[in-house]
Amino acid sequence: MxxxxxxxxxxxxxxxxxxxxxxxxxxxxxxxxxxxxxxxxxxxxxxxxxxxxxxxxxxxxxxxxxxxxxxxxxxxxxxxxxxxxxxxxxxxxxxxxxxxxxxxxxxxxxxxxxxxxxxxxxxxxxxxxxxxxxxxxxxxxxxxxxxxxxxxxxxxxxxxxxxxxxxxxxxxxxxxxxxxxxxxxxxxxxxxxxxxxxxxxxxxxxxxxxxxxxDALGSAPADKVRAAARWLQENCQRAISIADAAQVAAMSERNFLRRFKLEMGITPSDYLLHARLAITCSLLTDSELPVDKIARRTGMGNGDRLAKIFRKRMMISPTEYREQSRREAGVEAL
Structure with a gap:
């Protein structure tokens, strides 16, 4: 193959x-x-x-x-x-x-x-x-x-x-x-x-x-939250806000924040960040795109902001992550 x-x-x-x-x-x-x-x-x-x-x-x-x-x-x-x-x-x-x-x-x-x-x-x-x-x-x-x-x-x-x-x-x-x-x-x-x-x-x-x-889709609050979570995941590469997600769930922003944390275990902001980081890591490993362009394409703003978030969340820079992940992939391929 x-x-x-x-x-x-x-x-x-x-x-x-x-x-x-x-x-x-x-x-x-x-x-x-x-x-x-x-x-x-x-x-x-x-x-x-x-x-x-x-x-x-x-x-x-x-x-x-x-x-x-x-x-x-x-x-x-x-x-x-x-x-x-x-x-x-x-x-x-x-x-x-x-x-x-x-x-x-x-x-x-x-x-x-x-x-x-x-x-x-x-x-x-x-x-x-x-x-x-x-x-x-x-x-x-x-x-x-x-x-x-x-x-x-x-x-x-x-x-x-x-x-x-x-x-x-x-x-x-x-x-x-x-x-x-x-x-x-x-x-x-x-x-x-x-x-x-x-x-x-x-x-x-x-x-x-x-x-x-x-069957009514998403009629219960928990279903509405999960639908909003899917929407955040699917649209994480765009400039979206938690207020947008609350609108998807047909809830007030305050109620949405509370129910999202109860249902998903994390805040909507952290959920959105995790989704963006997952795509960022994939692009760092599988593409040759510059870090700044990856940041723009994944909703992370720019390369400087992405580097700060990466160091805070993953204790490593985007460039170091790219090198490390490719070394590990090379070892697995042997």
Missing amino acids: AYASLDLPSFSRPHLVTAGISREVRHIAILLFDGCSLLGAGIVAEVFHVANELSTDTTRSSPYDVSILSADGGNVTCSSSVRVWTDGLDARHYVGFDALFVAGGKGAFAAANDERLVAWLRRVHANTGTIRPIGEGRSLLEAASLCGQRTQHEFGSFAMQTGREEAGGDAGDRLESMKSALTLVKRDLGVDVARAVTERLMPDSGGNLLPFLG
Whole structure:
């Protein structure tokens, strides 16, 4: 498997404005293997495609950007013998995704024994908001010791789906994969859009999903806080304030500060700083960007401010961290 060492792309992404809140385009990836279910993986792509159609007008960008990936790129043969063209994996993906779906099939079982692929998944996981298996894709997550864990960005429930809970075979993959994708659409664009996507894709059997979609999202204070925490994580590279996050949670700033500390264990400011530092550390390790440019791209202001925060929080300068992390990576590669 070839893992190209490429410069990381720019983090300048288009933004959405939904309900008065500026949001980045969500980057979704679907990782395919030979023998995977076309229905299970295809329905995920269709959910986000239809969500784009229903929520985009001439003044806004599409909410979702979907990439179809495989270990080596090129054609992947699904269980129905249909071939799907994919992009290969490389270092650019270390910046992570908003969501990563790992498809199943016999190829997923083989991938679970590929140490380099497992290492890639662990590295990407650190900067990925949501990871979901589709059918046998769970075997790869188990090999990477990711099953049952919460992702870095998702401090709420992390329900790993087996794709076989409510029905058998491809039907189960299709329903469970669709539910996972709709969860994200419901969170990002609201329950009305999620319902419309369901009715478009499954007009005859969407009734199985209506009770799931009908649940009030974030009605409890704890749910509102977690939704605001996700928003902070997803928008940490921009100039945002705690007042903005309180607005997302539909709370007064004072109440939000109190409830956030109770629910998350840290203050919103510290949570935001941790998110920014995580991305900063990733860029220091995986890119050649100057420290000052990294600071601007991660919402840390400038290089001097970043250096002060780094020394206070990590007892080391950004440049020293870059050198140390690369030395350690070189030792691990031997």
